[in-house]
Amino acid sequence: MEKHPVIVSVGRTKFGEHYGLEPEKLIENAWLAASKECDLERRNLQACYIADCFLPITNKLGLEEGFLSELTGLHVPMTVARSVTGALETACHAIRAGVYDVVLVGGIEKMTDRWDKIRDDLMLLEDPWSYYAGGTPESNHELMLRAYVRKYGIKGEDLEALNLALAQVSVKNHEHALRNEYAQFQRRITVEQVLSARKAAGKPLGIYDFAPVSDGASALIVASEEAAQKMTDLPVKVLACTSATDYLNYPARDDLTGFMSARIAMKNALETARISLHDIQIAELYDQSTVMEMVSLEDLGFCAPGTAWRSIRGSCSDYRGYYDLGGHKLFTNLNGGLKADGNPVGATGGAQLYELFKQLRGEAGDRQVKVDELPKYACSLELEGFGASARICILGGPKA
Amino acid sequence: MSSEPIERRVSYLGDRLRASKCGICGKEYFEPRDYCSNCGRKSLGKMSDFDLFYDKGELELCTLVTEPTNKFTKLGRYVYGIVSFHNGKIRVPGRLTDWLIKKGEDVEFSKLEGREVVPRFRRRYSVDKQEIIPTISLAFTFADEYYLHQEYVPVKPKHEHELPGIVGYGFYTSRFRIKEGILERAVPFIDEDAITAAVESGKLALIHSGVENTRVGKVYVGSESNPYAVKPIASKVAQVLKLGTEEEGVLSVDAVDTEFACKAASSMFKDAAALVSYPKSGIEYAMVVGADNSQAAPRDSPGGELDLFVGYGGTAFIFGKQDVIAEIEAWSSCTSDTPDFWRRDGEIFPMHGGRFTGDPAYFKHVKKAATKLMENQGLKSIDIDYFVTHQPNPQFPAKVARELGFKEEQYADSLQVSKFGNTYSGCSPTGLAAVLDIAKPEKTILMVSYGSGAGSDAYLFRTTNQILEKRPRQKLTVKYQAENPHLEFVNYETYRQLKLGM
Numbered sequence: 071m072e073k074h075p076v077i078v079s080v081g082r083t084k085f086g087e088h089y090g091l092e093p094e095k096l097i098e099n100a101w102l103a104a105s106k107e108c109d110l111e112r113r114n115l116q117a118c119y120i121a122d123c124f125l126p127i128t129n130k131l132g133l134e135e136g137f138l139s140e141l142t143g144l145h146v147p148m149t150v151a152r153s154v155t156g157a158l159e160t161a162c163h164a165i166r167a168g169v170y171d172v173v174l175v176g177g178i179e180k181m182t183d184r185w186d187k188i189r190d191d192l193m194l195l196e197d198p199w200s201y202y203a204g205g206t207p208e209s210n211h212e213l214m215l216r217a218y219v220r221k222y223g224i225k226g227e228d229l230e231a232l233n234l235a236l237a238q239v240s241v242k243n244h245e246h247a248l249r250n251e252y253a254q255f256q257r258r259i260t261v262e263q264v265l266s267a268r269k270a271a272g273k274p275l276g277i278y279d280f281a282p283v284s285d286g287a288s289a290l291i292v293a294s295e296e297a298a299q300k301m302t303d304l305p306v307k308v309l310a311c312t313s314a315t316d317y318l319n320y321p322a323r324d325d326l327t328g329f330m331s332a333r334i335a336m337k338n339a340l341e342t343a344r345i346s347l348h349d350i351q352i353a354e355l356y357d358q359s360t361v362m363e364m365v366s367l368e369d370l371g372f373c374a375p376g377t378a379w380r381s382i383r384g385s386c387s388d389y390r391g392y393y394d395l396g397g398h399k400l401f402t403n404l405n406g407g408l409k410a411d412g413n414p415v416g417a418t419g420g421a422q423l424y425e426l427f428k429q430l431r432g433e434a435g436d437r438q439v440k441v442d443e444l445p446k447y448a449c450s451l452e453l454e455g456f457g458a459s460a461r462i463c464i465l466g467g468p469k470a
Numbered sequence: 471m472s473s474e475p476i477e478r479r480v481s482y483l484g485d486r487l488r489a490s491k492c493g494i495c496g497k498e499y500f501e502p503r504d505y506c507s508n509c510g511r512k513s514l515g516k517m518s519d520f521d522l523f524y525d526k527g528e529l530e531l532c533t534l535v536t537e538p539t540n541k542f543t544k545l546g547r548y549v550y551g552i553v554s555f556h557n558g559k560i561r562v563p564g565r566l567t568d569w570l571i572k573k574g575e576d577v578e579f580s581k582l583e584g585r586e587v588v589p590r591f592r593r594r595y596s597v598d599k600q601e602i603i604p605t606i607s608l609a610f611t612f613a614d615e616y617y618l619h620q621e622y623v624p625v626k627p628k629h630e631h632e633l634p635g636i637v638g639y640g641f642y643t644s645r646f647r648i649k650e651g652i653l654e655r656a657v658p659f660i661d662e663d664a665i666t667a668a669v670e671s672g673k674l675a676l677i678h679s680g681v682e683n684t685r686v687g688k689v690y691v692g693s694e695s696n697p698y699a700v701k702p703i704a705s706k707v708a709q710v711l712k713l714g715t716e717e718e719g720v721l722s723v724d725a726v727d728t729e730f731a732c733k734a735a736s737s738m739f740k741d742a743a744a745l746v747s748y749p750k751s752g753i754e755y756a757m758v759v760g761a762d763n764s765q766a767a768p769r770d771s772p773g774g775e776l777d778l779f780v781g782y783g784g785t786a787f788i789f790g791k792q793d794v795i796a797e798i799e800a801w802s803s804c805t806s807d808t809p810d811f812w813r814r815d816g817e818i819f820p821m822h823g824g825r826f827t828g829d830p831a832y833f834k835h836v837k838k839a840a841t842k843l844m845e846n847q848g849l850k851s852i853d854i855d856y857f858v859t860h861q862p863n864p865q866f867p868a869k870v871a872r873e874l875g876f877k878e879e880q881y882a883d884s885l886q887v888s889k890f891g892n893t894y895s896g897c898s899p900t901g902l903a904a905v906l907d908i909a910k911p912e913k914t915i916l917m918v919s920y921g922s923g924a925g926s927d928a929y930l931f932r933t934t935n936q937i938l939e940k941r942p943r944q945k946l947t948v949k950y951q952a953e954n955p956h957l958e959f960v961n962y963e964t965y966r967q968l969k970l971g972m
Binding site: 186187189190193197199200201202203204205206207208209212213216217220271272273274319320321322326 | 480484499500501531532533534535536537538539540541542545548550551552553561562563564565574575576577579583594595606608609
């Protein structure tokens with residue numbers, strides 16, 4: 071009989087610049103917060119799945135298993151992944167297969183420890199040939215925007231509206247972060263600020279279009295449904311955790327106007343979860359840039375290709391907390407998204423799942439969204455590199 | 471520290487933009503692979519390698535980089551984008567080079583997208599002084615500007631000559647100039663150096679000659695501004711231009727660098743000519759390149775007087791016995807240990823001046839080599855159609871020409887110093903290229919180089935009918951590059967900064 075994985079509890083640190091803290095301290099804080107919430111004894115953990123993208127580079131910490139063992143005092147199997155959603159996917163396989171009943175899934179990143187070289191690291195990891203040709207972590211996003219504008223023939227007033235819509239994505243995410251005590255940027259920004267930053271740089275996107283570089287950690291306690299019964303009354307079900315991949319070299323991909331990996335992962339996730347797209351009320355999108363949030367609305371199927379900017383523009387001119395997608399209300403990036411919550415790459419997926427967990431349980435405080443009742447289904451999209459890997463997680467609330 | 475094995479692999483693939491094509495479905499890949507992802511295992515053994523080195527692409531999408539990653543900071547602001555080849559069958563990332571974008575300058579991407587671009591061989595990015603210099607051809611310029619796209623079409627030779635000679639040549643310099651008074655001088659872009667000029671001029675020589683790259687058996691590169699104290703430029707030229715046949719990662723070509731101040735390249739003309747004439751050498755063609763990013767100390771410091779005249783560029787000649795455009799009829803060299811210009815190991819700028827400048831050095835050696843050769847051949851100055859000599863400044867060559875009895879119409883065409891500056895090892899060769907660009911068949915050319923230290927090589931060339939046949943293949947002539955509408959003039963500070971490179 072197949073077992074069903076659920077999330078029992080979540081924990082995270084504030085994202086931002088933690089110059090004073092060792093990376094170990096960050097994961098410890100996130101893990102202890104998650105353990106405390108479900109009153110978990112360490113000895114009940116059967117395995118750990120830990121994600122990080124850059125620790126071997128930023129902190130010369132290669133054997134993450136070892137320091138996690140030292141930190142927890144555990145000698146259980148540990149697996150290192152690159153993203154929390156990736157770690158969760160592997161953890162869920164193990165639970166479904168009946169190998170483990172209770173595991174820790176976490177993510178950690180300490181990017182500011184290499185603040186002077188991290189952009190080179192990010193770009194080399196993302197796409198080496200583009201790096202060798204002079205690309206930056208921002209340039210592929212801008213090229214995707216150029217490709218999008220050209221493909222759909224957007225010009226004149228429409229182009230202005232699209233640029234405004236992208237600015238509003240950033241403004242909206244900052245607005246959401248005001249109510250998130252863990253967010254890196256808890257401050258309001260204006261459309262004018264976004265636009266003038268672009269103008270000052272003479273570029274399609276400016277500093278306010280991009281997520282920052284961050285430190286942080288996140289942790290989830292994941293268990294089989296049966297084992298979870300002893301730990302919580304409100305388990306959040308992992309209905310699907312899927313992934314798909316695409317070429318590392320962005321210029322070589324077939325479609326430059328979105329992420330094929332995200333499209334495939336979402337299609338598979340919906341099939342696995344056996345729900346329809348419109349059952350999903352909350353989406354935590356991977357807004358490494360405002361362009362990524364826009365194209366992801368299309369990649370995930372919420373908007374038709376070439377139209378997301380119109381929906382964003384329509385919803386944000388009189389913003390009510392959600393995107394109005396032809397009558398369907400979709401709440402996005404309630405924690406502030408990567409833009410305002412922060413983006414410690416290896417831990418970011420955990421913050422997305424943290425937010426969905428809290429929202430589905432009705433524990434999100436003044437960020438809590440409700441249409442008629444608590445939302446039942448939510449999804450997260452995590453992209454690795456520039457979409458070389460896309461990961462979708464669909465969660466179902468306690469009543470789903 | 472960057473990784474030497476990685477840098478070398480990236481150079482191997484990126485310098486020529488090596489790619490492959492599936493023999494079944496036609497899908498193309500950058501970088502090469504043994505297997506087509508469309509066709510699967512049945513494509514094994516059916517993939518063929520090609521490269522985009524002589525190709526023309528289209529700038530499909532672009533954006534502006536204002537905050538480059540660390541190794542690119544010396545490039546400042548640049549346009550970066552995606553270049554497609556073969557109607558989008560293959561797409562590569564790339565940056566536009568040869569463009570100084572000022573802060574606040576508006577770049578309209580939609581006006582750049584869709585334009586044709588040509589790959590350029592350049593330094594990839596900055597590295598520490600002790601590291602190997604990474605290069606790449608993922609730098610591009612517009613095909614309708616300074617550097618035109620030219621196809622490379624190897625031509626089967628038709629006629630074997632009795633005497634060896636020049637079968638093709640190419641002159642390359644940047645589109646940047648500094649102008650002071652009437653003197654214009656070529657300035658490299660920041661990602662250029664003697665290595666990139668050597669490769670680019672060699673590429674133009676292959677295009678002009680129509681010689682199959684695999685049939686070049688030797689390459690000499692003369693330079694006094696090799697960015698390495700030890701490591702040949704010639705090996706890079708051989709590898710990037712694929713000289714000789716490639717087998718198990720090595721090329722069947724002999725490559726060597728030479729140095730004798732400004733005659734490092736011209737000295738090897740006779741060696742190249744002798745080599746292709748010696749039946750047992752097995753070498754059909756030999757390439758000689760003179761390339762320099764001519765060095766000079768800043769104007770107000772010792773050796774700074776050179777700063778008024780230094781240029782940048784490379785000139786390459788291919789020697790052989792088939793389809794010769796200018797036969798070598800005679801030569802004569804002379805040497806004495808006369809130090810009028812030198813650079814000690816470890817010093818970045820040469821010293822110049824002192825008691826040997828002028829008469830005991832330049833004039834003495836140029837005149838000796840010229841008169842000796844004319845005597846040997848029983849010629850007088852009136853029998854020569856074109857006189858070419860080394861041009862350290864505008865005055866010296868005119869003076870020595872007059873003293874040898876030449877009239878202005880005999881030497882004026884070769885004088886290029888006031889257009890490009892003194893390109894050191896490439897200097898008298900550039901004068902020769904300028905003459906070959908315009909000379910009719912059956913004309914005699916007397917070329918006399920000069921290298922500080924000191925010595926001169928005199929050559930007597932006679933042009934053939936082939937010169938007219940091959941001329942249309944070369945659009946980037948000396949005159950075209952001297953009078954190009956896309957020249958950009960920079961101020962003194964920018965010139966010094968560009969010359970120092972990245």
